[in-house]
Amino acid sequence: xxxHTLFLKADERTLFDRLPESMQEGWSVQEDVMDYxxxxxxxxxxxxxxxxxxxxxxxxxxxxxxxxxxxxxxQLLQDLDVRTMHDVDVREIVYALGPDVLSAIIAxxxxxxxxxxxxxxxxxxxxxxxxFFARHV
Amino acid sequence: MFDAVSSSSASIIEMHGLxxxxxxxxxxxxxxxxxxxxxxxxxxxxxxxxxQIAQQLRIQYPDxxxxxxxxxxxxxxxxxxxxxxxxMESDEILRKSRVxxxxxxxxxxxxxxxxxxDTMKSGWNFSWKHKWKILAVIAVIATGVAGWYYWNxxxxxxxxxxxxxxxxxxxxxxxxxxxxxxxxxVAAVEAVGQRLSITAASILQSLGVSETAAHxxxxxxxxxxxxxxxxxxxxxxxxxxxxxxxxxQKGAVLVDGTVAKDATVGVMHDLLQAFEGGDIxxxxxxxxxxxxxxxxxxxxxx
Numbered sequence: 447x448x449x450h451t452l453f454l455k456a457d458e459r460t461l462f463d464r465l466p467e468s469m470q471e472g473w474s475v476q477e478d479v480m481d482y483x484x485x486x487x488x489x490x491x492x493x494x495x496x497x498x499x500x501x502x503x504x505x506x507x508x509x510x511x512x513x514x515x516x517x518x519x520x521q522l523l524q525d526l527d528v529r530t531m532h533d534v535d536v537r538e539i540v541y542a543l544g545p546d547v548l549s550a551i552i553a554x555x556x557x558x559x560x561x562x563x564x565x566x567x568x569x570x571x572x573x574x575x576x577x578f579f580a581r582h583v
Numbered sequence: 584m585f586d587a588v589s590s591s592s593a594s595i596i597e598m599h600g601l602x603x604x605x606x607x608x609x610x611x612x613x614x615x616x617x618x619x620x621x622x623x624x625x626x627x628x629x630x631x632x633x634x635q636i637a638q639q640l641r642i643q644y645p646d647x648x649x650x651x652x653x654x655x656x657x658x659x660x661x662x663x664x665x666x667x668x669x670x671m672e673s674d675e676i677l678r679k680s681r682v683x684x685x686x687x688x689x690x691x692x693x694x695x696x697x698x699x700x701d702t703m704k705s706g707w708n709f710s711w712k713h714k715w716k717i718l719a720v721i722a723v724i725a726t727g728v729a730g731w732y733y734w735n736x737x738x739x740x741x742x743x744x745x746x747x748x749x750x751x752x753x754x755x756x757x758x759x760x761x762x763x764x765x766x767x768x769v770a771a772v773e774a775v776g777q778r779l780s781i782t783a784a785s786i787l788q789s790l791g792v793s794e795t796a797a798h799x800x801x802x803x804x805x806x807x808x809x810x811x812x813x814x815x816x817x818x819x820x821x822x823x824x825x826x827x828x829x830x831x832q833k834g835a836v837l838v839d840g841t842v843a844k845d846a847t848v849g850v851m852h853d854l855l856q857a858f859e860g861g862d863i864x865x866x867x868x869x870x871x872x873x874x875x876x877x878x879x880x881x882x883x884x885x
Contacts, residue, residue, distance in 0.1 A: 491675040496723065503724055510725040516736070519721050528720065529704045536700045539723045541679060550741035551715060563706075570702035577696055578682055 452568050453478040453576035455549065461556040473565060478572070481581035484546040492542045500535050502526050537574075545579040548572075629659065715740050 451474050454462060459475055498504060506522055540548070548571050555567050634655055686692045707716055718740060722733035737743075 487671060488675060491672050492679070493723065495672065495676050495679065498724065507724050510721065516717075516721075516733070519733075520717050523707075523717060523720060528707050531704065533697060533700045536704060537683070537696065539720060540700070540703070541682075542723045543719055546743065547719070547737070547741065550743045551719065554715060554741055566702055567706055570699040570706070573695055573699040574703075577686055577692055577699075 450474060450569060451476050451573075452565070453572040453580065454552070454568075455480070458549070458552055458556060458572075461553060465556070465559060469559065469562075469565070472562075473569075476576075478576050479581045480545050480575075480579050482545055482579040484544050489544050489546075492544055496538050496542045498535050498538060500531055503528075503531065503535060540571075540574045541578050545575055548575040548579075630655075 450472060452462065453476050455478055459477060462470065462473075462475060498507070503526070506526060509522060510519060543551075552568055552571050552575070555564050555571070559565055559568070686696055706713070707720065715737065718733055718737035722737045725733050
């Protein structure tokens, strides 16, 4: 089932294999190799080239520059209900994060995974990384 | 001489600012970027451009530009850097376009991505249990100084090292780390006292001297932990934001002198001038025997 495929690098596969067998059931793993070497410069360029269209997010961006705290920013995010954001904006955000950050997120979730919900996160972030940055043979 | 170097950087930064502005236009496409790149990479045009900038600076700051030849060389060096940067930007922007186009053209890939994005969005309930989700979204949207602040937090949470301690840019994991990373070639300005209550506008006004000071500050990259990296670019607004956010809170500003020492001195000079008479006390603490920093100390009697 494609929707339950985790696209993992070799080291991440090891983390997945360490999960209890009961948690591993129902998921398939496809090994992934990156086709993109990240760097601080590339990350900076991706960030500067981000193209957000949702006016709510643009307003949020402006508010962030008005020196608000993380707590305030979090509240603003919740008020925004980013779950209604358009996919075009979400893919911009995820692409800008880049492979290294996505890999770190995937490893973090795999190390602490306690439910199928966590593995669904891994599916989502690893799929995006696969489509954006992996080598497609 | 440092004034000349700083000022020449400032002019280049104006170009950088122009490019940034262009890119934010809704219809700005790869073609425009490619044209700008071609303009900068044109050798003859570059030489001519450098000479024009040098002449302008000589007229504007006759007592500061010591050698027009040195200035032209310095500007050409900056243009080389700008060209490399533009090439990389062009490559990255084109790559992103190609990736998105290839996904859009393939129903399977498009469906996979749609499912992935839907899962992410439904998981963005932003509980503190998943703080990384909050930080990942905020860090990307924030950009600029605020962005670096959240990037730093995200990197810390994920155990990532993203440019910590590097000269010339990146996010430093902490003040101490930056000091170590700069191998002692660092000067520190300790800001002591009350949190700054100056607004972005008033900072610029107090700097506002001329565009010079603001532009010199644009030649500085500010990290989340209050580290100023010479040789990078920043807008005056971003610097003002930085000053509001960190200068008062963190109580320390580090100026990395390893990249563009002369420019760094210029930045510090303007920084100190900007806060003179304000509600902030500062103390300069050279961490090196380098005469250039001793000179700053004596300048301000610290």
